[in-house]
Amino acid sequence: MKCSLTIFGGIIILVYCFFSLYSLYALYDQRYGETDKDLKQNLLSLKKTASPRSKLFGKRINHISNNFSSRNETSSIRTKNVEIWGKAAISLYLWEHILKGELESELGGLSTYGTFTQDELKFQFRTGPGVVQSTVPQDVENLVLVLNGRTQEKIDFARSWLDYLPHYSNLKNIAVVLLGNEQCNNEWILQYLTTHGGLVKALFITYDTQIVDDDNIFQWPLGVATYRGFPVVQDEAIRINISRPYICNFLGTIYPGSSREKLINSLEGAGLDDKCFIKTRTSWEPLESKESLDVYKRALATSDFTLNPVGVNTECYRLYEAMSYGSIPIVEDAVTEGECDRNGNSPLRLLRKMNAPFIYIKDWNQLPDILKNLDANANDVVQKRQEIVKWYRWFKQETNQHFLSVLRDRLFK
Secondary structure (H helix, E strand, O other): OHHHHHHHHHHHHHHHHHHHHHHHHHHHHHHHHHHHHHHHHHHHHHHHHOOHHHHHHOOOHHHHHHHHHHHHHHOOOOOEEEEEEEOOOHHHHHHHHHOOOOOEEEHHHOEEEEEEEEOOEEEEEEEOOOOOOOOOOOOOOEEEEEEEOOOHHHHHHHHHHHHHHHHOOOOOEEEEEEEOOOOOOOHHHHHHEHHHOOOEOEEEEEOOOOOOOOOOEEEEOOOOOHHHOOOOOOHHHOOOOOOOOEEEEEEEEOOOOOHHHHHHHHHHHOOOHHHEEEEEEOOOOOOOOHHHHHHHHHHHHOEEEEEEOOOOOOOOHHHHHHHHOOOEEEEEOOOOOOOOOOOOOOOOHHHHHOOOOOEEEOOHHHHHHHHHHHHOOHHHHHHHHHHHHHHHHHHHHHHHHHHHHHHHHHHOO
16 A cells, blocks of 8 residues: 555656646747747848848858757857947947947937847947946946047047956957048057957958958948938938939039049039039038038939049048938049058949949049930939949948958857
């Protein structure tokens, strides 16, 4: 009798254990199973819709998809928290235009912040004068630091942040996005890279600087002038299929003896100045008023083509701002003075590699004939506008995927 009771008791315990384990499994599957399935479906969807030109940046969606199964077998994907600290206006191009993150202000505008999650990466963005070394999270582990290295004053400020990084005791992974010098004098940043004994594992830098190696240092687009308040342009603001009143536009500073002066003389000599939206000034103004910004946006939105004479560098904000409104850039094909790359794909090395559908011009005296030929076929102009809008959307998505891919490969492997 005692033996029977013992056997019966053992059976009861086994049944209890079985149902307990099953309940734990069901709870886990309910919490994580759907997330994993959704992520896998999203990856498959991305893989199907990816442009064939995606191969330019190498590993991206395929890299994530191919590794998903093996990671999923061991555990659910672990979220990686990444701080982005914007100490240069170019950080807003990264956050709002490339990552498509949203922003909120606090402390009366002293600080602006946002959160954004893509796959396993959860970003926290912070910018503004209230973002200083002592107010950011002291326990940061993964960081993207956005800095300005255009002038010596800006470099000194950037160094103060880079030199302070060892104070964050938990900091493991660092990437830097740098607004580079317009003449490509950027060697000062190299000492901060891990390849030179520093802490920075990946560097994204603007302009055709020769230190780009596509291994640890990557070229970054200049983007729009967010410091002047240039917005994220919504699709409904782009008149893609509607005829525009101006064939071209140019709003900018005219320097005596410059190619810009030659551009204006060429338009006036051919009697085309009344067909283009032209507004010039004789001295550079760093900031825009609301009125001047509205005039500039209207010029872009109502012109078929935007004229882009060289400044200190061939790459300028105007290129990206024109594309934002579907105005096709006509670009002066000239490498400016300095240490920038002068090889086959320069100037605009990154944009040329990505096959930006620009119109290049060597001499502004050729402009009247080019404009007359383009204006003669309205349907061709509309087709070019559709192409530039489509390309720029694709370019920003590719830049997004490239940025995330580099973070995964250089910071988290």
